[in-house]
Ligand code: FE
Ligand code: FE
């Protein structure tokens with residue numbers, strides 16, 4: 001068995017507008033040792049050309065400063081189980097292009113929202129999501145693709161651990177797949193991660209397997225357990241609370257995973273939350 005990494009990796013979502021090196025510098029400025037970024041405009045689809053020198057400059061920082069894995073985020077408009085053919089086609093185009101772009105930062109994570117089936121039914125949705133992954137994943141890629149746990153808002157898939165398991169079950173290259181657990185989303189989905197983290201992790205382990213859990217989105221929630229709303233709050237300003245969130249970040253079964261803050265903050269606010277949670 002590999003030696004357990006007991007470093008706390010914590011960072012936040014950063015703007016990719018200034019390129020890779022500028023994200024590395026922003027992360028360092030707030031004592032982050034991991035971060036997340038959108039691979040392209042979160043609401044649209046257009047991706048900026050990658051400058052290989054810029055990517056190399058970030059890789060140097062990541063190595064020198066011993067960063068944990070980065071957790072890139074797919075655009076919100078990516079929906080592999082839309083009822084619309086052109087939306088599903090965009091999901092394929094964007095994700096396959098993102099896989100190529102991710103190889104400029106090899107060995108990191110790429111997280112996406114499994115999708116909303118918009119009335120097609122969960123079963124069809126799960127099949128379409130798995131089908132997309134089976135067309136995209138290759139044995140050569142160094143990126144691990146993560147399904148994000150969702151709040152179960154509307155027709156979102158991924159609001160239960162069982163749905164995530166069913167997607168992974170249908171993917172051929174399972175070694176390229178993992179899960180990113182969002183604390184706000186799982187709580188909204190009905191898993192009481194604040195009051196019973198051990199119980200929720202045991203359930204996750206039984207259904208999906210803890211070895212699949214590769215990253216965490218650390219958010220407080222504006223709503224109660226099971227609200228199916230998905231509204232993030234600053235750490236300590238929501239229904240989960242600071243103590244509960246700090247326990248999750250330092251949970252012995254989770255230490256070593258990248259923890260990404262997606263709270264409503266600018267850079268200084270993220271810096272304070274990182275300080276609080278370390
Ligand atoms: Fe997300
Ligand atoms: Fe999230």
Ligand code: ZN
Nearest residue numbers: 184185230232
């Ligand atoms: Zn969310």
